[in-house]
Amino acid sequence: MTRIANGLIIDGSGRPGFIGDILVDGDRIVAVEPREAKHQNARTPEQTGSDVLIDATGCLVTPGFIDAHTHSDAYLVIEPDAPSKISQGITTEINGQCGGSVVPRYGEARLSSDWAAILGERLTWHSLGEYRAVLEAARPAVNTVQFVGHNTLRSSVVGYCGRPATDDEQRKMEYLLEQALEEGGWGLTTGLIYQPGKYATPDEVVALAKVAAKKSGFYATHMRSEGDAILESIDEVIDLVKATGIRAEISHLKTSGRKNWHKIDAVLDKMEDAIGKGLLLGSDRYPYCAAGTDLDVVFPDWAGEGAAPAECRRLADPATRRRIVDEIDAQDRDWSTVMIGGTWHPDNKRYSGKTVAEILGFRTARALTSSIGAPLTPGELICDILAKDGCKTGAFFFTMSEENLAKIYARPWIVPGSDASLRAPWGPLGADHPHPRAYATMPEFYRRVRALGFSREETVARMTSVIARRFDIPNRGTLERGAFADLVVWKEEDFKAQSTFDDPHRFSTGVKLTMVNGTVPYRDGTFTGDRGGRLLTQKK
Secondary structure, three states, X not given: OEEEEEEEEOOXXXXXXXXXXXXXXXXXXXXXXXXXXXXXXXXXXXXXXXXXXXXXXXXXXXXXXXXXXEOOOOHHHHOOOOHHHHOOOEEEEEEOOOOOOOOOOOOOOOOOHHHHHHHHHHOOOOOHHHHHHHHHHHOOOOEEEEOEEHXXXXXXXXXXXXXXXXXXXXXXXXXXXXHHHHOOOOEEEEEOOOOOHHHOOHHHHHHHHHHHHXXXXXXXXXXXXXXXXXXXXXXXXXXXXXXXXXXXXXXXXXXXXXXXXXXXXXXXHHHHHHHHOOOOOEEEEOOOOOEEEEHHHHOOHHHHOOHHHHHHHHHHOHHHHHHHHHHHHXXXXXXXXXXXXXXXXXXXXXXXXXXXXXXXXXXXXXXXXXXXXXXXXXXXXXXXXXXXXXXXXXXEEOOOOHHHHHHHHOOOOEXXXXXXXXXXXXXXXXXXXXXXXXXXXHHHHHHHHHHOOOOHHHHHHHHOHHHHHHOOOOOOOOOOOOOEOOEEEEXXXXXXXXXXXXXXXXXXXXXXXXXXXXXXEEEOOXXXXXXXXXXXXXXX
């Protein structure tokens, strides 16, 4: 038995907090005792036979935070301590987002470049069942909910070519999705701006969503547009829900690009109307105004077809590379808003954390000269970086509005989703240059939402029980008798982000203890190695 004593218990329900104790036996909470009840019963930890007493005086005790939108599928095998996550109080991640998942992996399907490069020989699975066995052997520190990515399905069957699926290919994708759902998948996700999902027709996605709906699965989508055609993209999601009856979440809600910032009120009105009619569940959003993705998204569509291997071949051809450069340079883009993230080639490491405009500004006169003697352009710089990195470079795009983020967070149906893989300052993951949201989403979300006037109880509920109910994750998200013992002990005044775009590998502060299924993988700044996370599955 473990007793967590004398903390301010914020139980995740939204009800007022209270001073009291929580008693844990094995992986479950067996009692939640307000101080008054404890005094009436005249019981002490020693008299109850508790094996461990954790003094939470001066701390909040809350359910473990649930990260509603993550990409840690592969990294849970590489770094099962999940240090960037458990150090900010995250006990459950919802993975496989934006159409990209670790399974199923057949045919031409390739994992994202950072996953594949680091996994190496550990990349042994093809089905979700095989992945689950590998994950269980790794013993991750956090729980994971695993979605099935449409891009992974499509590349397994159709490959990366830019065309609609044939009827036979459609049936094969549906079969693989059904198999993955039977093996524990939570539903379907799409990333309709990425390769190869962008080539799918709405009918293709609807047919797959019908398969997921029949298995009580969910649907989460990175829509076809989060900028110029955002309203039309929301309509596409709503039409899909009407056609399938599936429960749907719009991922990382934003209005991307300054010229689209004014659309925020129309976007929120459309979302709230759909939520009120039961057509959408809600949305998640990370607490930053910079997106993080691959640098090659600046490529023209034709140059990105076929993903990294095909892109590298195009860059190796001088005439094709010149065409790509010219089309990048012709874009109406403010290059001070594009920052280089993680790089792979030693020559590119110096660029991480710097914008394209900064790089072009501080380079020497000789370095600013291309092979033909002309000043280096953004297109030439980007193609040079990508060619050296094998088209695996990460980037941050500062294309969102702080005012709009406040409007988004003012809606109680917005929950935190980091849109990030777990990270660590050491080992193979330490060589990367991640977005600070990987280390700091929860304290930043808490700070911003509290600043808008939400109570601590309301804010904690949005980080815990609201997500658990939305995705039908049973017995998690609240502190009550019978619930799984996922909880966090933390100092409210010390709960702060430390990670920055310049120096991202820094743990957030304030978390004293993180418990997952009754185990304690993190305590007082130490990763204990006592890992009890699980791959969660639905009852079909």
